[in-house]
Amino acid sequence: MTLESEGATRQWDYIVVGAGSAGSVVANKLSGPGGGSVLLLEAGGPATDIRHRIPAAARQLWYNPSCTWMFSTVGEPGLQGRRVPVARGMVLGGSSAINGGVYNRGSRFDYESWAERGLPLWTYAAVVPYFKRIERHWSRSPQYGTDGPVPVTQLQVKSPLTPRALNAAQEMGFPLAEHAAGAEPEGWGLPTMNVDERGRRITSADAFLSPIRHRPNLRIETRARVLRILIEKGRAIGVEYLHGSERRVAHATREVVLSGGAVSSPAILLLSGVGPADELRAVGVETRLDLPGVGRNFNDQPAGFVQFKSKLPLTFERSLRLDRLAVAALRWGLGLSSPLSGPPVIASANLRTARAGKAPDLRMMLTAATINSRPWFPGIAKGAGHLVAGMFALGHPKSRGSITLASADPLAPPNILYNILTHADDIADIRRAYYLMRELVSQPSFADVVGEFVMPASTPTTDAEVDSYIRSVVRTTAHPLGSCQMGVGVDAVVDEQCRVRGIDALRVIDLSVFPVQISGNPHGPAMMLADRVTDMMLGKPLLPTELPTVVH
Numbered sequence: 001m002t003l004e005s006e007g008a009t010r011q012w013d014y015i016v017v018g019a020g021s022a023g024s025v026v027a028n029k030l031s032g033p034g035g036g037s038v039l040l041l042e043a044g045g046p047a048t049d050i051r052h053r054i055p056a057a058a059r060q061l062w063y064n065p066s067c068t069w070m071f072s073t074v075g076e077p078g079l080q081g082r083r084v085p086v087a088r089g090m091v092l093g094g095s096s097a098i099n100g101g102v103y104n105r106g107s108r109f110d111y112e113s114w115a116e117r118g119l120p121l122w123t124y125a126a127v128v129p130y131f132k133r134i135e136r137h138w139s140r141s142p143q144y145g146t147d148g149p150v151p152v153t154q155l156q157v158k159s160p161l162t163p164r165a166l167n168a169a170q171e172m173g174f175p176l177a178e179h180a181a182g183a184e185p186e187g188w189g190l191p192t193m194n195v196d197e198r199g200r201r202i203t204s205a206d207a208f209l210s211p212i213r214h215r216p217n218l219r220i221e222t223r224a225r226v227l228r229i230l231i232e233k234g235r236a237i238g239v240e241y242l243h244g245s246e247r248r249v250a251h252a253t254r255e256v257v258l259s260g261g262a263v264s265s266p267a268i269l270l271l272s273g274v275g276p277a278d279e280l281r282a283v284g285v286e287t288r289l290d291l292p293g294v295g296r297n298f299n300d301q302p303a304g305f306v307q308f309k310s311k312l313p314l315t316f317e318r319s320l321r322l323d324r325l326a327v328a329a330l331r332w333g334l335g336l337s338s339p340l341s342g343p344p345v346i347a348s349a350n351l352r353t354a355r356a357g358k359a360p361d362l363r364m365m366l367t368a369a370t371i372n373s374r375p376w377f378p379g380i381a382k383g384a385g386h387l388v389a390g391m392f393a394l395g396h397p398k399s400r401g402s403i404t405l406a407s408a409d410p411l412a413p414p415n416i417l418y419n420i421l422t423h424a425d426d427i428a429d430i431r432r433a434y435y436l437m438r439e440l441v442s443q444p445s446f447a448d449v450v451g452e453f454v455m456p457a458s459t460p461t462t463d464a465e466v467d468s469y470i471r472s473v474v475r476t477t478a479h480p481l482g483s484c485q486m487g488v489g490v491d492a493v494v495d496e497q498c499r500v501r502g503i504d505a506l507r508v509i510d511l512s513v514f515p516v517q518i519s520g521n522p523h524g525p526a527m528m529l530a531d532r533v534t535d536m537m538l539g540k541p542l543l544p545t546e547l548p549t550v551v552h
Helices: 023-030 055-061 110-118 125-132 162-171 204-208 259-269 277-283 322-333 424-439 461-471 523-537
Strands: 009-016 038-041 135-137 150-152 185-190 218-221 224-232 234-242 246-258 300-312 345-351 362-367 385-396 401-402 416-417 451-455 507-509
Touching: 009 023, 009 234, 023 038, 023 204, 023 246, 023 523, 038 125, 038 246, 055 162, 110 125, 110 204, 125 135, 125 523, 162 424, 204 523, 224 259, 259 401, 300 461, 362 424, 385 424, 385 451, 424 461, 507 523
Parallel strands: 009 038, 009 246, 038 218, 135 150, 246 507
Antiparallel strands: 185 345, 224 234, 234 246, 300 385, 300 451, 345 362, 362 385, 401 416
């Protein structure tokens, strides 16, 4: 794309880059009481496609060029050289507009591990009140928030296979988790959803931008691609970006905030000359600050899959028959209970299986549909059949990858490398997860469901065969983080207030700062992080700590 003109230079108190899970919250808070004028820049457009509202349609959006970056990794050495898709939202709401809609907080032990890493501001007791401030939880329980902008609801329509799956889990000795968004989300159950009472997905932009978009001190620019941060004398003073094909410059008198996510935030830092000096020189980018941790510690939860035919005609295939799908769509449109109001989950789990572990180490999910499921009607279009998928994943992988620049061209996608399953412990743990999934579906309570296996087509008989199968199918849960990690060591990019080390007036506020994975889905934690750090930015007293309520 050609830079056609320089456009006008404008001045704001704050510039926020990215209107996703974190950025929407940041813009809301900084343009509110005690803040100032805010320019919010989003590379994508508004979420106008109806599928952004329909939770069951999420899969159709994951690799859609109208609303995602269409990223993929370079060849993964631990996955037989395969490239893995990296689904990142490029739309108002960011990835909260394309994700599975699941809401949870993670385990309290995730945050305690932050404190153990020299980040005492981030204990679970410290973050609980911020979770509660954003939540509008269906249970009205005092352990959750009840008046926040983010609805947290139960699945409207439950699979008839759910009781069988939960009984099978209990037959294996696993606990049931009635409080998936609580302090210790351990066990099998059903996910809580970031969906309102009418079955609509509520993105971070819906919750935090729509109510305040007419504030006179807030400007939201969509289709605005940030090229680099402007840095003078060790201070961030603004950004250069493209609006369409027009080059624009905006200045910030107070701070610039990167909320582009675990891929885009480190990439923008690198393009701005902030990162490992030798790598920047190699691609022709002038070094502004040698900060070796930028782009490092990048990781996601690796996930493998099995698929099998269901002996019972009780899967989501029933709802995909065109006449029933039309009725489901009508009910959804009227705000009535509908299978389209949530993903076709049979049951999901965060499991603590490691003897020495405190937080859940494995994640599992059974769904009453697969990636091949599609609408059908007798004599017109053939369906995929009654299929069940079983996902098994690592909650806290040890493998680490990187985000690096492919060139100095700011419009070129970065090199993305997860290094999935390159740590010996990860392949051993995910192999164990595979065996647990096979054991689960063979329990008496679920055995009458399981028919012929489709994936793997033939049952592996040795650990080596299992490993080979896993490496051929593994992707991720699409929860990348860590590439601008918060910490105190030499690899830390930001301090515990998310300030970039060595550059004044510049912060990164998104999942890239998380030092470790969350035992669950990170959309809720991203919003919590943004709410809490903006209190710090504005000099507001932090909410009083609250001891976690543990409910089993």
